[in-house]
Amino acid sequence: MARPAAPTAAAPQWPPDYNRDHVTVEDIGEDYDDDDSSFDGYDFRGDAGDDDDAFSTASSEDLTIEVEALKRDAASKKYSPSAGVPSASAAPGASVLTFRNISYSVFVKQRKGEPSAAAGPQFARQDSTLANFPGLPQQGFQTASAPAAVAEASAPGAGESAAGGGTSAAPGSGGIRGIVGIGGMRRKRIRRQILAGVNGEARSGEVTAIMGASGGGKTTLLNILAQRISSGRRKGTVELDAGEGAVTVSAGMMRHVSAYVMQDDVLFPSLTVRETLMYAAELRVEPRFSRREKEEKVDRLIDLLGLAKVAETLIGGERKRGVSGGERKRVAIGVEMVSDPKILFLDEPTSGLDSTNAFRVVRAIKSVAIQTASISVMVIHQPSYRVLSLIDKLLLLGVGQTAYLGPPAGLPDFLSSLGSPVPEGSNSTEHGLDVMAVLQAQGVTDIQAYVQACQAGVSDPVAASRKALAVTSDAVTPKSPRGKLGWGQLGKGRKEEQPTKTGGKENEPKGQQYANGWFGELMVLTRRATVNIMRTPALYLLRLALILITSVLLAILFWKPEETPEGASIRLSFLSCATCIVFYTSCDAVPIFIEECAIFTRESANNAYRPSTYLVSATLVYLPLHFLMALLLTAVSWGSISLAGGAEGFLFMVLACFVMFFTANAIATCVSICVKDVVLAYATAISLMSYFYLVSGFYVTRTQMSPALIWLHYLSPFKYAYEALAINQYDRPDLCYMRVDSTLGAPPGTLPPAASTPQQPTPGAAGAGTCLLTGPQLLTERSIDQLGKWQCLVVLLVFGIAVKLLTFVLLVRLQRAKHK
Numbered sequence: 001m002a003r004p005a006a007p008t009a010a011a012p013q014w015p016p017d018y019n020r021d022h023v024t025v026e027d028i029g030e031d032y033d034d035d036d037s038s039f040d041g042y043d044f045r046g047d048a049g050d051d052d053d054a055f056s057t058a059s060s061e062d063l064t065i066e067v068e069a070l071k072r073d074a075a076s077k078k079y080s081p082s083a084g085v086p087s088a089s090a091a092p093g094a095s096v097l098t099f100r101n102i103s104y105s106v107f108v109k110q111r112k113g114e115p116s117a118a119a120g121p122q123f124a125r126q127d128s129t130l131a132n133f134p135g136l137p138q139q140g141f142q143t144a145s146a147p148a149a150v151a152e153a154s155a156p157g158a159g160e161s162a163a164g165g166g167t168s169a170a171p172g173s174g175g176i177r178g179i180v181g182i183g184g185m186r187r188k189r190i191r192r193q194i195l196a197g198v199n200g201e202a203r204s205g206e207v208t209a210i211m212g213a214s215g216g217g218k219t220t221l222l223n224i225l226a227q228r229i230s231s232g233r234r235k236g237t238v239e240l241d242a243g244e245g246a247v248t249v250s251a252g253m254m255r256h257v258s259a260y261v262m263q264d265d266v267l268f269p270s271l272t273v274r275e276t277l278m279y280a281a282e283l284r285v286e287p288r289f290s291r292r293e294k295e296e297k298v299d300r301l302i303d304l305l306g307l308a309k310v311a312e313t314l315i316g317g318e319r320k321r322g323v324s325g326g327e328r329k330r331v332a333i334g335v336e337m338v339s340d341p342k343i344l345f346l347d348e349p350t351s352g353l354d355s356t357n358a359f360r361v362v363r364a365i366k367s368v369a370i371q372t373a374s375i376s377v378m379v380i381h382q383p384s385y386r387v388l389s390l391i392d393k394l395l396l397l398g399v400g401q402t403a404y405l406g407p408p409a410g411l412p413d414f415l416s417s418l419g420s421p422v423p424e425g426s427n428s429t430e431h432g433l434d435v436m437a438v439l440q441a442q443g444v445t446d447i448q449a450y451v452q453a454c455q456a457g458v459s460d461p462v463a464a465s466r467k468a469l470a471v472t473s474d475a476v477t478p479k480s481p482r483g484k485l486g487w488g489q490l491g492k493g494r495k496e497e498q499p500t501k502t503g504g505k506e507n508e509p510k511g512q513q514y515a516n517g518w519f520g521e522l523m524v525l526t527r528r529a530t531v532n533i534m535r536t537p538a539l540y541l542l543r544l545a546l547i548l549i550t551s552v553l554l555a556i557l558f559w560k561p562e563e564t565p566e567g568a569s570i571r572l573s574f575l576s577c578a579t580c581i582v583f584y585t586s587c588d589a590v591p592i593f594i595e596e597c598a599i600f601t602r603e604s605a606n607n608a609y610r611p612s613t614y615l616v617s618a619t620l621v622y623l624p625l626h627f628l629m630a631l632l633l634t635a636v637s638w639g640s641i642s643l644a645g646g647a648e649g650f651l652f653m654v655l656a657c658f659v660m661f662f663t664a665n666a667i668a669t670c671v672s673i674c675v676k677d678v679v680l681a682y683a684t685a686i687s688l689m690s691y692f693y694l695v696s697g698f699y700v701t702r703t704q705m706s707p708a709l710i711w712l713h714y715l716s717p718f719k720y721a722y723e724a725l726a727i728n729q730y731d732r733p734d735l736c737y738m739r740v741d742s743t744l745g746a747p748p749g750t751l752p753p754a755a756s757t758p759q760q761p762t763p764g765a766a767g768a769g770t771c772l773l774t775g776p777q778l779l780t781e782r783s784i785d786q787l788g789k790w791q792c793l794v795v796l797l798v799f800g801i802a803v804k805l806l807t808f809v810l811l812v813r814l815q816r817a818k819h820k
Contacts, residue, residue: 095204095242095342097225097375102198102236104220104229107189191233194220196400198236204342207362207369207376207390209383211429212397213437218379219263219347221397225377226260226345227251228605242342255607256513258343259336263351265328266598267335268528269317270535273307273327274298276315277334282524283608284339286515301337304371305330305364314535326357330364336606337368339515344368346378350387359386366390382430394429398436398447418454514607521609525617533621540625543588547629548636550581555640568730568737568778574641575725576698578633579718582657583692585629586664587685593672594681597814604815611811615804622665630657644729652728656793660721663800664689667717670807673814692716697723701783717799723784724792730779731789736771737778 194217202208212218223229225238227249239246240257249257267276281294289297302311307330315331316322323331329349336344349365350358362383369376383391388408396404396411404414411432412422422431436447444450514521533540558574561567600614634654643649668685675681695709696718705713713719779785787795 095240095373095375096201096246097203097343097377098201098237098239098241098246099225100199100237100239102195102221102224102234102238103193104195104217104224104232104234105191105193106232108192194232194400195224195397198397198400198402200395200402200405202343202375202377202393204373204375205370206392207366207378208393208395209378209380209391210395210397211380211383211433213433213440214381216397216436217400218381218397222345222347222377222379226258226343227254228260240342254343257341258345259339259341259606261333261336261344261346261349262602263347263349264598265332266595266602267315267328267331268532268599269315269320269322270532271528272312272314273323273331274302274311275531276331277301277338279524279528280335280608281338282516283521283603284515284606287517287520297338301334304367305334306360307331307334324357325353326360329353329357329361333361333364333368337372339606340372341374343375343377346376348379348381350380350383355384355386358384359390362387362390382427382433385427388429396429396432396436399440399444401447403436403447403451404432418451514610516609518610518613521613522617525609525613526620529617529621533625539592543585543625544629544632546585546588547581547632550585551633551636554578554581555637558641560640560642563735563737565737565773565778571641571643571729572698572726572782574637575729576696576722578637578657579660579696579721579725580689580693581633582629582660582721583664583667583689583718584686586661586668587682587689589665590668590672590682590685591678593669594676594678597673597676600811601814604811611808611815615808615811618669619662619665619804623662626661626665627654627658629661630654633657644732644735649728652789653725656721656724656728656789656796659793659797659800660717663717663721663796663803666800666803666807670803670810673807673810692718695719697783702786703783717796720787720792720796720799723787724789724796726782726784727779727789727792730775732775735775737773737775 198217198221200208210218210221220229224234224236227238238249238254240249240253241247271279277298278295281298282291285294285297302308307327310323310327314320314322315328322328333344333346333349344365346365349361353361362380365376365378368374380387380391391408394404394406394408394411395402404411406414408428411428415422415428415432415435418435420431420435422428439447439450516524554574554577558570561570596618600611603609604611604614631654634650634657637643638650638653643653645652667688671685671688672681675684691712693716695705695712695716697705697713702710702713
């Protein structure tokens with residue numbers, strides 16, 4: 001059905017004493033100097049002056065003047081953004097992103113007797129709430145239900161009435177039995193409709209804001225437009241008209257023409273603002289551009305985003321103070337803008353910012369849209385009056401549909417047409433969100449039918465919207481076809497009306513497109529990771545200090561044991577403890593890996609680099625640290641424990657500890673990707689190391705182990721690390737730990753049966769001083785006789801490489817999940 005035309009925004013009113021011809025970018029370009037930001041060249045204050053008070057009280061006329069000045073500056077660069085309410089066709093040189101009939105639904109689990117999960121956000125049944133909206137029909141609250149959910153909730157055994165929308169079933173009804181009976185613990189899968197036929201468009205040089213109630217599908221719509229939905233069922237078309245005709249945008253195409261700024265601006269805290277943008281340029285800009293050209297591009301971005309005065313300031317984080325929240329958000333925007341995207345998606349860029357910083361961020365977004373002629377689409381929540389003045393187009397969602405699409409100035413007239421004018425002194429957007437919430441609570445399920453009914457003077461517009469829903473429900477959520485339909489096929493013939501199950505293969509070229517070659521990415525990522533390590537010396541010096549202190553403590557505890565069976569057992573205990581130190585201290589790097597994984601998720605989602613180059617670079621930069629820790633542990637303990645083997649044995653122990661650190665690092669990295677929470681990831685890594693240690697063969701030998709757990713013994717990297725060190729120490733027939741005249745003092749089970757009692761020389765037998773326990777015999781008694789030391793070392797290295805390959809697979813899956 002046709003949608004009523006949105007009110008047209010009034011033309012900007014210029015102050016009577018203001019000379020429009022006098023306004024230029026140079027006139028407005030006074031350096032804005034405060035403790036948070038500099039915005040050289042683009043100051044949204046008109047002629048208000050340079051003080052902060054004048055800035056914070058800038059009027060809408062001042063903001064309008066500045067926007068017009070930026071547009072004239074863009075026009076002087078052969079670009080003319082369209083003004084006013086957008087029409088159906090694109091202006092010459094402009095780009096238009098159009099989306100039609102966007103619907104999205106997911107399966108959720110619902111317990112019998114609970115309110116319908118398909119109803120979306122639940123609202124309290126308080127009739128007093130309607131007193132704030134006297135123009136709306138005063139019916140009792142009824143929970144809105146999505147079309148597919150209404151049908152499923154009304155099916156036999158649903159446990160509640162779809163019309164009632166609550167749990168007020170009569171005594172003895174199915175709903176009460178579902179709560180009290182055992183069967184009530186079972187959950188049934190129902191489809192929840194998030195979006196139902198959303199339409200709209202966004203133009204280049206403009207900022208389009210998506211608003212709606214919490215949980216109303218704002219971010220879902222943004223992710224669908226950016227082709228980043230990885231679950232659920234969707235339908236609709238997304239087209240891009242760059243002046244040569246509209247084309248349906250596939251997921252692969254969208255990744256190459258757009259950039260996505262996530263709500264959480266995850267950046268390296270040890271890099272400066274300029275370094276962050278420069279590394280982004282090196283990764284995302286093609287190598288045919290020289291480094292000087294990339295530096296000039298970064299300088300222009302810094303000026304455009306108002307970051308000139310903090311360009312050499314560290315980003316900072318929890319451990320180190322850096323730029324402010326607003327500046328950090330602008331840096332995140334700049335990182336995505338280095339590749340000159342045609343479309344910029346932003347998920348709540350003002351989240352967590354105060355009013356002033358939120359205004360500065362949106363001001364930067366506005367400047368970027370005008371100066372780069374890009375399409376900016378953002379999700380925003382409760383914008384202030386000043387922020388609203390910078391928005392060109394507002395898309396207000398109501399019950400999962402387009403309630404209003406037009407300039408923010410037309411929103412009050414639209415709400416008045418619904419019988420709920422904006423109260424004096426109230427924010428029109430906040431009032432609009434309240435109206436949408438009340439309409440959903442009343443049971444309105446077709447917002448456009450409701451609007452038309454209100455404008456036509458229908459006495460019961462809510463009933464009219466439900467009647468319209470009954471007619472169109474089948475078209476909104478048709479049954480899913482058996483075959484998979486590619487997202488790129490939507491909009492062609494009748495397939496436009498078919499839903500798409502996400503995860504289907506796209507009709508796009510195979511492989512990913514990256515700006516740089518494999519080795520080019522590796523060099524940039526390795527250089528960046530090295531800078532991060534050098535900027536955080538305390539973290540890595542702490543690990544070295546921990547190894548040093550622990551090695552000294554072990555040296556004191558196991559100081560030079562005697563060459564007896566008891567001394568041999570003491571050395572084996574030391575080797576087992578040394579293995580534990582290597583693996584357990586590597587778990588301290590879990591928080592670092594989780595932080596880097598979050599950055600990888602953001603960067604790889606925009607094809608900044610390959611997962612393989614990231615993993616190889618992250619491995620290479622830690623190798624020197626692993627070598628230093630291995631050398632330190634061996635050097636401190638070698639002489640104090642009186643280990644055998646000479647120089648060869650010393651070098652082998654250094655190499656073995658180095659491989660152990662490599663393998664432990666691989667395990668910690670893999671766990672960090674699988675478990676995102678720092679506390680849970682650390683606990684998981686420690687628990688995994690403990691399980692491996694218990695079955696390593698030190699406490700319970702291989703021959704004594706239960707057959708049910710023997711597979712864990714062979715899977716444990718501790719086994720091969722411990723046995724390699726033990727063989728390096730005791731695989732020497734010339735060493736004797738038990739002679740016929742020596743004192744027995746070894747623990748039970750460590751000596752051969754022949755040595756369990758003192759032996760006396762007899763004729764024809766071994767003479768006095770005959771060795772009864774050599775090093776190889778000791779290894780055999782401990783069931784360390786299957787592999788040689790080099791074989792154990794190779795198996796340990798292969799284990800670490802296998803874990804690295806598993807990590808690579810997880811990174812690829814993580815990247816593809818963000819690309820769907």
